[in-house]
Amino acid sequence: xxxxxxxxxxxxxxxxxxxxxxxxxxxxxxxxxxxxxxxxxxxxxxxxxxxxxxxxxxxxxxxxxxxxxxxxxxxxxxxxxxxxxxxxxxxxxxxxxxxxxxxxxxxxxxxxxxxxxxxxxxxxxxxxxxxxxxxxxxxxxxxxxxxxxxxxxxxxxxxxxxxxxxxxxxxxxxxxxxxxxxxxxxxxxxxxxxxxxxxxxxxxxxxxxxxxxxxxxxxxxxxxxxxxxxxxxxxxxxxxxxxxxxxxxxxxxxxxxxxxxxxxxxxxxxxxxxxxxxxxxxxxxxxxxxxxxxxxxxxxxxxxxxxxxxxxxxxxxxxxxxxxxxxxxxxxxxxxxxxxxxxxxxxxxxxxxxxxxx
Numbered sequence: 001x002x003x004x005x006x007x008x009x010x011x012x013x014x015x016x017x018x019x020x021x022x023x024x025x026x027x028x029x030x031x032x033x034x035x036x037x038x039x040x041x042x043x044x045x046x047x048x049x050x051x052x053x054x055x056x057x058x059x060x061x062x063x064x065x066x067x068x069x070x071x072x073x074x075x076x077x078x079x080x081x082x083x084x085x086x087x088x089x090x091x092x093x094x095x096x097x098x099x100x101x102x103x104x105x106x107x108x109x110x111x112x113x114x115x116x117x118x119x120x121x122x123x124x125x126x127x128x129x130x131x132x133x134x135x136x137x138x139x140x141x142x143x144x145x146x147x148x149x150x151x152x153x154x155x156x157x158x159x160x161x162x163x164x165x166x167x168x169x170x171x172x173x174x175x176x177x178x179x180x181x182x183x184x185x186x187x188x189x190x191x192x193x194x195x196x197x198x199x200x201x202x203x204x205x206x207x208x209x210x211x212x213x214x215x216x217x218x219x220x221x222x223x224x225x226x227x228x229x230x231x232x233x234x235x236x237x238x239x240x241x242x243x244x245x246x247x248x249x250x251x252x253x254x255x256x257x258x259x260x261x262x263x264x265x266x267x268x269x270x271x272x273x274x275x276x277x278x279x280x281x282x283x284x285x286x287x288x289x290x291x292x293x294x295x296x297x298x299x300x301x302x303x304x305x306x307x308x309x310x311x312x313x314x315x316x317x318x319x320x321x322x323x324x325x326x327x328x329x330x331x332x333x334x335x336x337x338x339x340x341x342x343x344x345x346x347x348x349x350x351x352x353x354x355x356x357x358x
Contacts, residue, residue, distance in 0.1 A: 034072040055106045093122040129173040137173040143325035154317040159287040161321025162336045164328035167287035168261045175257040176225045185255040189218045192245040192265045254279035263288035264303045271302030
């Protein structure tokens, strides 16, 4: 956001000096009163039935937060009080853009402020990618913002991470934004149909009917970003193409935004074939989760191999998303972490057993 468009937060800077009550160093207990600008409604920061205030209290259990009119009175460890002070300024700036505050935005802002980063929550959470029917798609975590920024600055980007981190969804939003800005002439979305050599033969219908289940998630995302009535017209004109990976062979794709989804289910040969389709004026985003490989036993994932092959090449970027970037239900991130711990314990047990066998 340009500086001229930022809200006036001078009232937040003109605060009474904090009162030190006990202790010393970063853990000392302080009392501080934060006065909100007259232009800011405390209700916007507290949420319906004080939901956002309760969220802050859960995140800072050692700090007492009292709200009286437009004053936030804080009493707790200095580090916590400092973060809450900064948090209120960030939330005010987010709300000033017209974006509704919710529990998710507060929790993610606190996580960013606690992290070792110079990125501000307001800059992350107000970065618009594409808007449709009153809905705006934007990154919701620092990792997602870095991923989106990497797509802007590199020709080939690999988005790696677990389910729910927005790898494909954000890539498609960037593709739609590029098409609308006339940076590319077409969007090509592709996925490997892992079982095409065998089980698809038992499904009813034509070839298109059989591969449709593999491509359906891409269609669903498109409907979030474009007017549904325009999608058949754009597909009929070839402006948007959704096709299995096998349809890419032998082509050179110029002036296109190309997305390969579920790339962990490609073989090394398929990955090489796909990447060499890159033409002039095009951009490629490859997304996948190397922990969810569905290839037949003994087949190595092309997504695992490609990092060893291409890592370090200029204009190719590998973006790592983690459970901290999961933007589905908050339990999804905890589920991902729990499975990671379980996998680590199993592999550790096998390693120990193997060493004992020697």
